[in-house]
Amino acid sequence: MRGLSVEYTSGAASWQKALRRLVAGLLPGRPRQRRPFWSVGVPLIALAAGLLFTTTATTAGGTALREDRRPQLTELIEDRRAQVAANEDRAAALRGELESRTAVLANSDGPIREQQQRADASRADAGFTALAGPGLTVELNDAPQLRNLPEGATNDDLVVHQGDVQAVVNALWAGGAEAMSIMNVRVLATSAVRCVGNTLLLHGRVYSPPFKIVAIGDPAALRQALAVSEGVRWFRDAVDNYQLGYSETPGTVTVPAFEDSTTLRSATVPAVPQ
16 A cells, blocks of 8 residues: 655745645636626627617607607697687676676766776776877897807897896886886786797787887987886897897887786785874
8 A cells, every 4th residue: 555645844835835736626627718808798788779779669659759849849839829819808807797797887876886886997008908109119129040149149139138128117107107008018017028049928928029118208218218227228238249139219119008916815904104
């Protein structure tokens, strides 16, 4: 029987040799070659692309995912305008019916007659009657489409903004305007002027430029108020720089009666001076 040969060593070198032999014994005799990355990545990418195409086709349902929705939005806006116009016609008819019935009752009811006379005396001051007289017409308009914008300018500088319309309206009120209309719609001191893009939103209706503002009052005083208004002066500077439209035309003007809702949403009691 052959004996087992054992080799004894000592020191750090012996441990290194032992570890190398152990690792060599655990490794297979012939190492396998690593597969290149593209052989694994290409099938995965193809699988992901197939899933993406399938999901897109299912979501689209035979229609274009990037279909231009502007015609649909235009149709929706026109439908809403038609609804608003129909509601306004119905409201006008109901107001007329109410006034006619009130007039009939006033013939036989003293308290109703007194209240009707009181209301009629305040209609002009409240803006519920059409007025005509000397005044001023102000028109604001967007700039024409420019191929080459001035240096430092953007398309936002070429349109009339809410602040521009408000500046003109506030200046006219400050100049003593007795009555005012915007786009032939009677406005009061409490009327809100808002812009959506380059369109004007007033009493639920949308208007496109040019925006025409008519005010009854002393034309000279109204023009002076516009001249000293800082907001109007800024717009006039933009007229010179970006070709925006601005004009003032004095003369005899007419403003229609106020026809919007008179329902109060909020009110406060003014403080009485002591």
